[in-house]
Amino acid sequence: MITMKDIVREGHPALRKRGAKVEFPLSDEHKALAKEMLEYLHNSQDDEIAAKYGLRAGVGLAAPQLGKSIQMTALFVPSYYEDEEPYLDEVWINPRIIRESVKRACLREGEGCLSVDRDVPGMVVRAARITVQYYTVDGEKITRKLDGYEAIVVQHEIDHLNGVMFYDHIDKENPLNIPTGVNVLG
Ligand SMILES: OCN(O)CCCc1ccccc1
Numbered sequence: 330m331i332t333m334k335d336i337v338r339e340g341h342p343a344l345r346k347r348g349a350k351v352e353f354p355l356s357d358e359h360k361a362l363a364k365e366m367l368e369y370l371h372n373s374q375d376d377e378i379a380a381k382y383g384l385r386a387g388v389g390l391a392a393p394q395l396g397k398s399i400q401m402t403a404l405f406v407p408s409y410y411e412d413e414e415p416y417l418d419e420v421w422i423n424p425r426i427i428r429e430s431v432k433r434a435c436l437r438e439g440e441g442c443l444s445v446d447r448d449v450p451g452m453v454v455r456a457a458r459i460t461v462q463y464y465t466v467d468g469e470k471i472t473r474k475l476d477g478y479e480a481i482v483v484q485h486e487i488d489h490l491n492g493v494m495f496y497d498h499i500d501k502e503n504p505l506n507i508p509t510g511v512n513v514l515g
C-alpha cells in the first residue's frame with residue numbers, strides 16, 4: 330500500500346515535469362499503480378487507517394507525486410452528505426481541460442499539497458467551471474463539466490501532471506487578496 334514515504338516532496342524533479350501520456354491498453358504496472366493511488370485516497374480518509382499508517386488525508390493524488398512522471402491522477406471527493414455517492418471516486422488518464430469559464434474561484438482556506446510539508450497561505454485563484462476530457466483506466470473517453478470544489482481539486486491535480494504547484498498561482502505581492510468577482514468557496 331502507498332504511505333507517506335512513497336510521496337515525493339518539493340525539490341523532486343517529477344513535480345516540475347510534464348508527465349508522459351499513458352498508452353492504452355494500460356500495462357499491468359499502470360493498472361496496479363492506478364488501483365494503489367485510489368486506495369491511498371480511500372485509506373487517507375478513513376480515520377482509523379490514516380491514524381494507523383500516519384497518512385495525510387487527500388482528495389487527489391497525481392502519479393508525479395509518487396515520482397512517476399505520467400499523466401495519471403486518482404480523485405476521491407466524498408459527497409457532502411454521508412449517505413450519498415462520492416462526487417469523484419476514480420482514476421483519470423491523460424486528462425486535459427478543454428474549456429474553462431472566465432469566472433474565477435478559490436477556496437477561502439487556500440490549498441495544501443501532500444508533496445508540500447509546509448503551510449503556504451494565499452488565494453489559489455482558478456477557473457470556477459471547467460470542461461475536462463480524460464480516459465478511464467479501461468480506455469473510455471469521457472468529457473465532463475465540473476464546478477465548485479471538484480473543479481478546484483481537478484485543476485490542482487491536472488496542474489501536477491504539468492509540473493505546476495498550487496502556490497505558483499498565489500499572488501506574491503498580495504497573497505491573501507481576493508480579486509473582484511472571484512467566487513470564494515468554503
Ligand atoms: O495533489 C493532491 N494533493 O496534494 C492533495 C491535496 C489536494 C487538494 C488540496 C486543496 C485543494 C485542492 C486539492
Ligand code: NI
Nearest residue numbers: 441442443444
Ligand atoms: Ni497536490
